[in-house]
Amino acid sequence: MLYLYAARNFSTLVGLACPDPLSNMYDAAYFRATWVLTALDAGFWTAMGIRNQKLRDLASVVFSLFYLIAAEQADEKVRKVRGNITVEHMRISWNKGSQSPYLRFAQRLMRPRLMKWPPREMRIARPPASDYKEPVSAWLYFNGPLSKLKDHNRFILDVPGGGFVAMNPRCNDDKLLAWATKTGLPVLSLDYKKAPEYPYPYALNECYDVYTMIIQTRGKCVGLSGEEVPKIVLTGDSAGGTLATSTTLMIIESGSSPVRRFQGQVDLPVPDGLILFYPALDMNIGSWMSDEQMALIKDRRMRGTNKRIVQRKKFQYDSLVGTPHASDDEDDVVPSSKSRSGPEREDSRVEGKSSEHVRDPAPEYANLGPTTPGASHRPEPMRTRLAMSSMISYFNDRVLTPEMMRAMIILYVGPHNRPDFSQDYLLSPILAPDVLLSRFPKTYFVTGERDPLVDDTIIFAGRLRRVKAAQLASGGTRLEYRDSDALTEGFDEKAVAEVALIPGISHGFVQFPTLYPPAWKLIDRAAGWAEELFAGAERREQERDLARRGLLGRRKRQGGNMDNGEDGENGDEDSPLEMMSIAKAKAKDAKKAAADMERKGTTGGEDIGALTGEGTDGHGQGTRAAYEDEDGDAGPYVAPQLETSSSREKKKAGKRVRTRDEDDKSLVKLASTDDLLGRRMHGLAGGLTGTHHDPV
Incomplete structure (x- = not known):
């Protein structure tokens, strides 16, 4: 041979x-x-x-x-x-x-010795409110006897991949055994039902029911003590990453609602974090990418990570259409619709500006055509906002081909389902609305740079960062998007999502670390991420406990002061009824005292301010206080004011206060219901017909 x-x-x-x-x-x-x-x-x-x-x-x-x-x-x-x-x-x-x-x-x-305890097969019952009654199969990876499970209050919930049609947890033994050994935690991997026998959304409901059952039983269904709600980190690879992401969206959307509490169901806490390996987040396979998706890939904050991908997309597209190459730092210069003339360049040198800051981002041409009077001597390149998606760029992949992706999606959807590929965000999590992404936990992404699904990872991570930054900039009240290049003060993008792009590799490397040894390092790295997510959850819980104890101590001190006939310093947020009664009593006393003073002819703003507990503005003008009369009708109480000439002049010369809406006119606002894929054809035609308008 x-x-x-x-x-x-x-x-x-x-x-x-x-x-x-x-x-x-x-x-x-x-x-x-x-x-x-x-x-x-x-x-x-x-x-x-x-x-x-x-x-x-x-x-x-x-x-x-x-x-x-x-x-x-x-x-x-x-x-x-x-x-x-x-x-x-x-x-x-x-x-x-x-x-x-x-x-x-x-x-x-060939596998290194990892655990001396073999994996155990389990069956987890469905919650009572589920529409399905058949239990869910799973495999438990734990490096110890089952009696030691009671000592743990956190574990990893893994959803294996396999294109929704194949692969059980035993196909991922290398990864799961390594995690159970390195972390010492139990790892539960679901053996969900596969398509086409069980099409969408059967597997998704299985994942959601298992998570619900674990929370409702406080982990007793998987062998934990049941004394407290366990902390869970969701993981998934490929199709499993899709199910893990969609399960998190279901938990955020329906896990906490008045309907659940009315039905006697407990609220579902959001997972403490996600670890996704090359997830498939967009089931609508397209040839082109929308403006918004490309903007997320070219985000300044991710330029160091995505630079090679953006350069490759530019090269591929320019090679097809014959467009000259632009400079790599075109995003760093000020865009201009017209080429700068010679005098403008000379003026910039006189002012001390370097030519780097005024360079036209338009590519240079080797051969210039004849110039005519009144026309620009530099021809403009063909402008387009489109770029090829990674599914088309890497169509000849050795692991995942377009024919296989098409077959998997058809089998997963099933012959009887007619989903809306442009709006169903449980099928394509990349379309999830901003209100759900604003509550998404921290997520780690690992994918190959040559993976046909790499765009899904970059776009979804970019959406998470943008939504979280907008939420921070607006104080958490509404989502208002600023320029994608503008950094939000105090925003830590690594606290939202971290993306690890592995150069030179494609899809499925976690499934065969025996053939691809560098995958062992990535598996160990993911185990460290899980420990970091659990440590962060513990830290947040301790901070909440300290805050709760501090409020409780203030409430006790407040009660002691009131027993002594003294006014408390500040109201307790945890005792609204008590503070409401205090406010009512004070307002009623202040009203009576002010009425007596008015009858007596007293107009001193200082005395009124002292009686009402409110300050004055230095001109005898009291501030508003809430009151409630004996009939229970509430209304504003305005203390009597001593109007002087200085106060009248101040009133006339008062400055107009700018409202929040006027301050935010420069912000670009996107409706949270805007979907990404629905605008692809609009972006495709808009650049050619000149009818494209940015969403406002």
Whole structure:
């Protein structure tokens, strides 16, 4: 076999053959891993027609060894199958690691010793209010006996990937065993029902019901003590990342409502954090990207992370349409609709400005056409706001192809569902409204830079940052978007979302760390993120407890002062009824005292201010106080004022106070119901017809 291999690949071994184009696209270790995966897929697909199970398992390994040598035949076989792929092909390809006894044996030999306790299979009952009654299957990874579970009040809830049609938790043994060993925490991975037998939204409801059951039972359903509500970090990869994100949106939207409390259900707290590996967040596969999505990718704060992606998109698009290349720092200069003339450049030099600040971002042309009087001597390039999406840029991916994504979405949606791909944010979480994203927990993203789904990660992380920054800028009352390049004071983007783009790799690297060893570092890194999320949740809970204790101490002191006949310093926020009665008594006394003084002819603003407990403005003008008469009718009480000449002049010369709306006229406001995908065709046609208008 070595002789045959050397004879077939002599030119490659001696360096005379042209390299595979995809070998230059990927990292060497990742390309080597995809080479082995392609051979395994081709071998298992070739043997899938054999009926005898034992003979089929053996033939699959033999054929895979052959395809390792005949790499060109393996690529051709895989290309033909993916062109007309079925659910059986996908399940055989993605489940082979857990179903083939030979591959399981090889993985155990190559996998480092992680846990001495094997994973346990579990079944979790549905909550009483669920529409489904069948329990949910899951696997528990815990490095210890089940009796030690009572010592934990936090765990990791994992949702495995597999294109919604394949892969159970045992396909992710490497990742889950490593997390359970490194963190010492229980890791629960769901074995949700797969499409097409159980189409959307069955798997999503399973994830939501499991989370609800864990909160309602305080973790007793998974073996915890049940003394307190456990802290949960949600994780997911690929399709599992989609389900984890949609589950979080369901929890935010319906987990806390008066209807739930009326029905006797407990509120669902938002997860303490999310860790998503290359999630699929947009089920509407399109060729073009909207203006808003591209603006999120080109955000200044993420320029260091996304710079290579933006440069590659520019190069790909410019190569197609023949547009000259712009400078890499075009976003740093002031855009201009007209080219700067010579005198303007000279004036800028006189004023001491460097040419870097006044450089026109328009690309230079090597050959300029003839100039005519009254016309610009520099032709304008074709302007467009469109860019190719990563699904089209990496359509020839060795792991995830457009044909496979199309098949997975069709199978997941099912033959009877007719979802609205432009509005259903539980199907495509990238469309989630801003009001839900404003309550989203901190999220870590890990994805390959050459992944066809990399745009989903960047856009969703950009939306999270933008919504949180707008919420902070507006004081949490409403979402008002400022310029995407303007940094919000006091906003920490790392407290909202962190994105790790791994260069030179694509999809699915967490599933095969045995073939791609660098994935072990990413798995350990994710375990550290989970510990950070739990530590942050503990810190926030301690701060709330301290604040609650401080309020309780002030309330006790307030009660002691009132018993002694003294007025308290400040009202307690936790005792509104008590403070309301105090305010009513004070207002009633102040009203009576002011009426007596008015009858007696006393007009001293100082005395009235002292009796009403309010200050004066220095001219005898008292401030407003609330009162309630004996009949219970509330109304404003205005203390008698001594109107002097100085006060009248001050009234006339009073300055007009600017309102908040006038201060925020420069802000760009986007309706929270605006969806991203619904504006794609508008953005496509608007740039060509000149009818595009920015949303206000």
